[in-house]
Amino acid sequence: GEIKDGVMYLSDLGIIARTCWQDIPQHFQYTSLDSFIIMPDHMHGIVTIDKPNDVVGMCKMDNGGGNHCRVVACNDPTITKPSENTVDAHMSSISPKSGSLPTIIRSYKSAVTKRARQIDPNFTWQPRYYDHIIRNAESAYNIRRYIQNNVQNWVED
DSSP states (O other): OEEETTEEEOOHHHHHHHHHHHHHHHHSTTEEEEEEEEOSSEEEEEEEEOSSSOEEEEEEEESSOOOOOOOOOOOSOOOOOGGGOSHHHHHHHHSOOTTSHHHHHHHHHHHHHHHHTTTOTTOOOOSOOBOOBOOSHHHHHHHHHHHHTTTTTTTTO
């Protein structure tokens, strides 16, 4: 989409991105969504995962590239028994765990890509995303404010 006079107008691709984002809790049992914004070339959103070892993540995804991105490993412990010392056991131990933020974002990006390529066959995401664990109310407030003000700050970016 594009920003005109401080308002974000979503394109058909932006509408797909928003719809798929809003559908996340329907596909992941322990999730809820907080503030989010779809921007012309990226998005920001807060996903709450409310299960043991609560994790709140903020993701910035864009389809440009060149961002400094990182992926935080899932906090779920993986125990591999010595008798499971196979390639399959190893791959399972390093794969994202069901319901983790990496799994949620991978699913989201896949769903958007599948639908977006019906409109634009060249649609792609950058291969990674930025996430941040929100550890307290002040941080949550600041991140929400950043998301809510992102359209107004677009010119400065």
